Amino acid sequence: MSESVRDFNEYKSNLAYDVKNLNLWYGKDQALKDISLQIEKNQVTAIIGPSGCGKSTFIKTLNRMIENIPIVKTQGEILYNNKDIFDKSIKVEELRTKVGMVFQKPNPFPKSIYENVVYGPKIHGIKDKSMLMEIAETSLKGAALWEEVKDRLNDNAYGLSGGQQQRLCIARAMAVQPEIILMDEPTSALDPIATYKIEELIDQLKKNYTIVIVTHSMQQAARISDKTAFLLMGELIEFDKTEKIFSNPRDKRTEDYVTGRFG
Amino acid sequence: MNYESQFIKENKSESKYEYVSTYKIEIDQKRTTRRIKLSNASRYIFSLSLVFALSVLVILLYRIGVDSIGWLNFNFLTGRLSIFPEKAGIFSVIMGSVFLTLIVIPVTLILGVSTAIYLEEYASSGKIRRIINTNISNLASVPSVIFGLLGLTVFSRMLNLGSSILAGGLTLSLLVLPIIVVSSQEAIKAVPGFLKEASLAMGATKWTTIRKVVLPVAIPGILTGSILSISRAIGETAPLVVLGIPTLIMTTPTNIFDDFTALPIQIYYWTLDTVLTPEYANLAAATIVVLLVVLFIMNSAAIIIRNKFQKKF
Ligand SMILES: Nc1ncnc2c1ncn2[C@@H]1O[C@H](COP(=O)(O)OP(=O)(O)OP(=O)(O)O)[C@@H](O)[C@H]1O
Numbered sequence: 215m216s217e218s219v220r221d222f223n224e225y226k227s228n229l230a231y232d233v234k235n236l237n238l239w240y241g242k243d244q245a246l247k248d249i250s251l252q253i254e255k256n257q258v259t260a261i262i263g264p265s266g267c268g269k270s271t272f273i274k275t276l277n278r279m280i281e282n283i284p285i286v287k288t289q290g291e292i293l294y295n296n297k298d299i300f301d302k303s304i305k306v307e308e309l310r311t312k313v314g315m316v317f318q319k320p321n322p323f324p325k326s327i328y329e330n331v332v333y334g335p336k337i338h339g340i341k342d343k344s345m346l347m348e349i350a351e352t353s354l355k356g357a358a359l360w361e362e363v364k365d366r367l368n369d370n371a372y373g374l375s376g377g378q379q380q381r382l383c384i385a386r387a388m389a390v391q392p393e394i395i396l397m398d399e400p401t402s403a404l405d406p407i408a409t410y411k412i413e414e415l416i417d418q419l420k421k422n423y424t425i426v427i428v429t430h431s432m433q434q435a436a437r438i439s440d441k442t443a444f445l446l447m448g449e450l451i452e453f454d455k456t457e458k459i460f461s462n463p464r465d466k467r468t469e470d471y472v473t474g475r476f477g
Numbered sequence: 478m479n480y481e482s483q484f485i486k487e488n489k490s491e492s493k494y495e496y497v498s499t500y501k502i503e504i505d506q507k508r509t510t511r512r513i514k515l516s517n518a519s520r521y522i523f524s525l526s527l528v529f530a531l532s533v534l535v536i537l538l539y540r541i542g543v544d545s546i547g548w549l550n551f552n553f554l555t556g557r558l559s560i561f562p563e564k565a566g567i568f569s570v571i572m573g574s575v576f577l578t579l580i581v582i583p584v585t586l587i588l589g590v591s592t593a594i595y596l597e598e599y600a601s602s603g604k605i606r607r608i609i610n611t612n613i614s615n616l617a618s619v620p621s622v623i624f625g626l627l628g629l630t631v632f633s634r635m636l637n638l639g640s641s642i643l644a645g646g647l648t649l650s651l652l653v654l655p656i657i658v659v660s661s662q663e664a665i666k667a668v669p670g671f672l673k674e675a676s677l678a679m680g681a682t683k684w685t686t687i688r689k690v691v692l693p694v695a696i697p698g699i700l701t702g703s704i705l706s707i708s709r710a711i712g713e714t715a716p717l718v719v720l721g722i723p724t725l726i727m728t729t730p731t732n733i734f735d736d737f738t739a740l741p742i743q744i745y746y747w748t749l750d751t752v753l754t755p756e757y758a759n760l761a762a763a764t765i766v767v768l769l770v771v772l773f774i775m776n777s778a779a780i781i782i783r784n785k786f787q788k789k790f
C-alpha cells in the first residue's frame with residue numbers, strides 16, 4: 215500500500231461525517247444548496263453565518279430531526295461512519311442515539327434532575343437502579359454539573375438556572391453515550407459566566423466526543439473550534455481551519471462577515 | 478477575564494445605531510381618567526353577574542333542601558322503589574347510576590384520548606383532518622336527544638341490547654366522547670414542542686415520546702375536560718328516556734345486561750307524576766340531593782387525582 219493511500223484511509227476512518235452535495239428544500243424554498251463538507255472525529259466544528267442562512271437546518275439534518283417538519287425534502291448524501299444516514303437500512307432512533315443534540319433554549323423535561331439524565335438510558339431499556347444512578351453521576355460530572363446538584367437530584371429541573379439547565383441538557387445527551395454532540399447556539403440564552411462554563415466544558419468534551427456547534431458569536435467560534443464552516447444563504451462559502459478562517463480567509467464574503475462588516 | 482472584555486466589546490459595537498422617532502404620542506388625560514373609571518366600574522358589573530348566578534343557585538338549593546327534609550333518610554337510600562311514596566327507596570337507582578359511570582369512564586377515556594392522540598400526533602395535517610376536527614366540534618353541540626335516538630337505533634335495536642345498562646352507558650359515552658376528544662386535543666396541543674423535540678432527539682420513538690413526555694404533561698388538562706363531561710353524562714335524562722328505560726324497577730341491577738333506572742331519570746319520572754301524587758315532589762327533591770352529592774364526590778375525586786398528577790410533573 216502506498217503512503218498516500220494509507221493516509222487517505224486513515225483520514226477516512228477519522229471522519230465522523232462526510233456530507234456530499236446536500237440540498238434541502240422547505241416546500242419550494244431551497245434552504246441548503248449543494249453543501250459538501252467533512253467533519254472529523256474528536257474535533258469541534260463550528261458553523262457560522264448570518265441569521266437565516268441555514269445553520270439550524272444543516273445541523274438538524276445531521277441527526278435527521280429536520281424530518282419532523284413534513285414539508286422538508288432532501289437530496290444528496292450524508293455519510294456517517296461511511297454509511298448514508300438517509301439509507302433505508304438506517305433506523306433514525308439508532309442514529310439519534312449515536313448523535314446527541316443540545317438545543318438553543320434549554321429544554322429539560324418537567325421532571326427531577328435525576329429523571330432528566332436517565333431518560334435516555336431508561337427508554338433504551340436500562341432498568342437497574344444502581345446502574346442508572348451511576349450513569350446519572352457520570353453524565354452530570356461529565357457536564358460539570360455534579361457538584362452543584364448532587365444534593366438535590368430529586369428536585370425539579372426547572373428550579374435550576376438557565377446555565378445549569380443547559381448543562382443538564384448536555385448531561386442528558388451524554389447519558390446515552392453518543393459519539394457526536396450537535397449543539398445549536400447552546401449559549402445564546404445564557405449570560406457570559408454560564409457561557410464561559412459551557413465553552414470550557416466543550417473543550418473537555420472534545421477528547422471523547424465529536425462536536426458540531428452552531429454559533430452566532432464569532433468570538434465563540436474562534437475560541438473553541440478547530441474548524442469553521444461559513445454559510446451564506448444556504449451555500450457553504452468557506453470551510454477551513456478556524457485560524458485560517460479568522461486570519462486569512464480565501465473568500466471576500468467570509469472576510470467581511472468575520473470582521474463584522476455585515477451580518 | 479479576557480473573555481469578558483471581549484464580550485463587552487461585542488456589545489458596544491451594537492449601539493452604533495441610533496433610534497430617532499418621527500412621531501410623538503400625546504397622552505390624553507381625560508381619556509385616561511375615563512378609562513380608569515370604566516375599568517373600576519366593570520369590576521362591579523362582573524361581580525354583580527356572579528351574585529345573580531349565585532342567588533339563583535341558592536334559591537334552587539333552598540327549595541330542594543326544604544322539600545327533601547324528612548324524606549332523605551336511611552330507608553330512602555337503601556330501600557327499593559315503590560309506588561307508595563312513604564315506602565319508596567332509591568338503592569337500585571343509585572346502583573344504576575354507578576353502573577353507568579363505570580361504563581362511561583373507561584369507554585370515553587380510552588376512546589377519547591386515543592382519538593385525540595391520533596388526530597394530534599399521527600394524522601397528517603391536511604384537509605381531511607380539518608374536516609374531521611370540525612365535525613367532532615360540531616358533534617359536541619348536538620342535542621342529547623339525538624344521541625338518544627342514535628343509541629336506540631344502534632345499541633338497543635341493531636345490537637339487541639334493549640334498555641340495558643350497557644346500552645345506556647354506551648349511549649351516554651357517545652354523547653360525551655366529542656367533548657373529551659376536543660378537550661384532550663387542546664391539552665395535547667398545549668404540550669410544548671421543545672419537549673417532544675428533546676425526547677425525539679434522544680432516539681426515542683414517537684410512541685415513547687407520547688407516553689413519557691406528551692401524556693404526562695397533558696394529563697391534568699385531559700382530566701379537567703373529562704371530569705366536566707362525565708359529570709354531564711351522569712346528569713343526562715333525555716337520551717335515557719329515548720332508550721325507553723322502565724319507569725318502575727323493583728330489582729337492583731347486578732350486571733351490565735340488566736335493565737336499570739338512573740338518578741336523573743327517576744327525578745324526571747317522579748316530577749312528571751306530582752299532579753297525581755304530590756309526595757313525589759319530595760322524593761324527586763331528595764333524589765336531586767343524592768345526585769348532587771354523587772356529582773360532588775366524583776368531581777372532588779377527579780380533582781384530587783388531577784392534582785396528584787400535576788405535582789409529579
Ligand atoms: N419550518 C420551516 N418552514 C419553512 N421555512 C423554514 C423553516 N425553518 C427554517 N426555514 C427557512 O430556512 C432558512 C434557514 O433557516 P435556519 O433556521 O436554518 O436559519 P439559521 O441559520 O439557523 O438562522 P438563525 O441564526 O436565525 O437561527 C430560512 O430562510 C428560514 O426562513
Ligand SMILES: [Mg+2]
Pocket residue numbers: 269270271398
Ligand atoms: Mg438557528
